[in-house]
Amino acid sequence: MALSNYLGQSVATLIIFTGVGFGLVGQVSPLQMVGFALAIFIVQLGISRWWLQRFGYGPVEGVLRGITNATRPTWRKKPELTA
Numbered sequence: 001m002a003l004s005n006y007l008g009q010s011v012a013t014l015i016i017f018t019g020v021g022f023g024l025v026g027q028v029s030p031l032q033m034v035g036f037a038l039a040i041f042i043v044q045l046g047i048s049r050w051w052l053q054r055f056g057y058g059p060v061e062g063v064l065r066g067i068t069n070a071t072r073p074t075w076r077k078k079p080e081l082t083a
Contacts (some may be wrong), residue, residue, distance in 0.1 A: 001051070001052060001057065001058035001061065002058070003058065003060045003061055003064075004046060004048075004058035004059050004060040005044050005058070007060060008044055008047075009040055009044070011054075012040050013040070016036060054058050054076070054077065055075050055076065055077060056075070056076075056077045062075060
């Protein structure tokens, strides 16, 4: 999930701060930057928790696993065995 989150943060900040998106670079205070960073982090925590409850690894990691192993990845988590 780490690579998926890293790429997600990169895309979020690209959209927020560059001309590709809202173009807010240089228009926000350092305190507002901290707010943006915390908001992105909190959103990613929620999405990551939801994703990992259902799947064994992150979306980018799954694609890379499929490419590396030359197989179709199994996305769903296997049920846990209880004694």
